[in-house]
Amino acid sequence: MTATRVLQSEWTKIRSVQSTIWTLALAVVVTLALGALISIVTRNTFDDMPTQDRLFFDPTFVSFAGMGLGQLAMIVFGVLVVSNEYSTGMIRSSLAAVPRRGTFLFSKIAVAALLALVIGMITSFGAFFLGQALLGEHRASIGDQGVLRAVFGGGLYMALIAVFSMGIAAMLRSPMLSLGILMPFFFIISNILGNVDATRKVGQYLPDQAGSKVMQVITRPDNSAPYGPWGGLAIMAAWVVAALIGGYLVIKNRDA
Amino acid sequence: MIELEGLTKRYGAKLAVDRLTFTVRPGIVTGFLGPNGAGKSTTMRMMIGLDRPTAGDVRIDGRHYADLRDPLTYIGALLEAKAVHGGRSAYNHLLCLAQSNGIPRSRVHEVLETVGLTSVAKKRAKGFSMGMGQRLGIAAALLGDPRILMFDEPVNGLDPEGIHWIRNLMKRLAAEGRTVFVSSHLMSEMALTADHLVVIGQGRLLADTSMPEFIAQNSRSYVRLRAPEQERLRDLLDGAGITKVTAAKDGSLEAEGTDAARLGELAAEHGLVLHELSPQQASLEDAFMQLTAESVEYHAHSGGAAGAVDGHVLAEPPVAGVTAAGATTAGQPAAPAAEWGAGWREQQSGGRKSRKGS
Known part of the structure; x- marks a missing residue:
């Protein structure tokens, strides 16, 4: 009963600040727009692509091309939801009202995660259908083998990346510090580690590298990942759990 | 009732x-x-x-704060530092706090009315002046209609009207039988509002006494006498008991009593010349x-660590003012008192500035 009250309170908090609206709107718009653009370009240049690429063409994954950028808005959403409490001083009011810190943190994360999941699903399904419509004759159907899993997985991926960011923000508290670490990490460092041969063995276990596997329908022959789509998502989930445990320990033990 | 028992907080080496x-x-x-x-x-x-004690214990009505069910209904606190998300409206700020403690929505409207913020309830707290921010903090403290209220430096940075309002509010709350605990660094402020006084310095308890008792003990009245023949004056006083x-x-x-x-x-009777004869009140x-x-002084010598008190080395800069304070007599604002007042004025004008700015 008390938990329900705290969830309700956190919902009021999340819906009453503008950063929620613009970060989530940005996530949807960026992912859809970039996915659409790349789908159009792909359709127009399809015949010029190398045979290998045409043979293992993955129309579902192409329509998700905007997620790499769109996820950054999800990261900002996740970071701000938690760290705004600290940067504004609201945390003192919040913890005076809900002194059980685990209840406070996990209620907040539960509400934000649910919202991120809904927006993630909208983004994923939206990007898929828009992308397929623009891919013309190269399109995939939602009924094709593995496609529904990939689209559904795309929504989960977006939610998990947001929750991961919430855990990191709970550990670091500062929005600038959290964003300063997460943004370059997911936008640049992870991509380098995951695509350079020398570091791929390690890079493929990073949360976004492992998690994005679920969005692929066609497995390319050069794929070396030792896990399947759900295995990859499980690796990502493990990262999220670790971040949440870290965040919990920090909020539990440090002075507000 | 709030009970503190050996409450201790250490930050690194600083107690x-x-x-x-x-x-x-x-x-x-x-x-x-x-x-300060x-x-x-x-x-x-x-x-x-909010902070975990290094040692000791503090209980609210016999229980630890974290064990209180719906703590806002037991104790309402206005902290010194801002504790509001500026992007949220006053109404939503109070609503989210109310919901977490099962306080009805109607109560949010009530407290907004009490502190006079109804007209700006839907405005974002970011644009609030110092005084409005303080009122919002007080609204949050009153939200759960708690038996205990705690205000940390509530008049800091407020204009005279705001100060007056807070003083009356505190008196009214106490008159309703509530526990009111209010901090200040101004004795004059306390003399106007407090019935009981707890004084601390460098984290240590210096006094825990009722206000009338504190006044009786500390506002020493005496007569200052100055005479060219000081020894004769002394004998005269002795002789007169x-x-x-x-x-x-x-x-x-300085003669008391x-x-x-x-x-x-007495001086005229004995033909003694007086150069000064003035009643004084500390x-x-x-x-x-x-x-x-x-x-x-204690802090200046021992660096805050527990150790022997040496009250006689008065040469160091931070201690210089203390020497003057020790010699202070009424009516002559000694150096530290002037500094004290200066700090107060500075804060006051700072508060006005921020009001104008917003």
Whole structure:
């Protein structure tokens, strides 16, 4: 009963600040727009692509091309939801009202995660259908083998990346510090580690590298990942759990 | 009722709060007095579970804060530092706090009305002036209609009207039988609002006494006498049975337990020349200064660590003011008192500035 009250309170908090609206709107718009653009370009240049690429063409994954950028808005959403409490001083009011810190943190994360999941699903399904419509004759159907899993997985991926960011923000508290670490990490460092041969063995276990596997329908022959789509998502989930445990320990033990 | 028992908070080598033991009793305004940095805010933060004590214990109505069900209905706190998300409206700020403690929505409207923020309830707190921000903080404290209220430096940066409003509010809350615990670094403020006084300096308890008692003990009244023949004057006073006489550092004598008229007549009777004969009253501010100056002195010598008190090395800069404070007599604002006032004025004008700016 008390938990329900705290969830309700956190919902009021999340819906009453503008950063929620613009970060989530940005996530949807960026992912859809970039996915659409790349789908159009792909359709127009399809015949010029190398045979290998045409043979293992993955129309579902192409329509998700905007997620790499769109996820950054999800990261900002996740970071701000938690760290705004600290940067504004609201945390003192919040913890005076809900002194059980685990209840406070996990209620907040539960509400934000649910919202991120809904927006993630909208983004994923939206990007898929828009992308397929623009891919013309190269399109995939939602009924094709593995496609529904990939689209559904795309929504989960977006939610998990947001929750991961919430855990990191709970550990670091500062929005600038959290964003300063997460943004370059997911936008640049992870991509380098995951695509350079020398570091791929390690890079493929990073949360976004492992998690994005679920969005692929066609497995390319050069794929070396030792896990399947759900295995990859499980690796990502493990990262999220670790971040949440870290965040919990920090909020539990440090002075507000 | 709030009970503190050996409450201690250590930040690294610095002991911010040092074994505080006292009780805040219901139905009265208890003033929590100490210079800036004495540990008042830290103590209050520990009371509501924001900071974890290094040692000791604090209980609200016999229970730890974290074990209170719907804590806002037991104790409402206005902390010194801002505790509002500026992007949220006053109404939503109060609503989210109310929901977490099962307080009905109608109560949010009530407290907004009480503090006079109804007209700006839908506005974002970012645009609030200092005084409006303070009122929002007080609205949050009143939200759960708690039996205990705690205010950390509530008049800081407020204009005279705001100060007046807060004073009356606190008196009204205490008159309703609530426990009111209010901190300040201004003795004059406490003298106006508090019934009971807890004084701390450098995290240590210096006094825990009722306000009338504190006034009786500390507002010493005496008559200052100055005569060219000081020894003869002394003998004269002795002969007249006036024994509470102390020699001040400037060469005058301070006689207690008598009045100026009698002393003047006594001198005239014996044909003694007086250069000064003036009744004096040491102010509460002076008494407080002296009380806390000792803790400042203590701090200056031992660097805040527990150790032997050496009250005689007065050469170091931070201690220079203390020497003056020790010699302070009424009516002559000594150096530290002037600094004190200057700090107060600075804060006041800072508060006005921010009001204008917003």
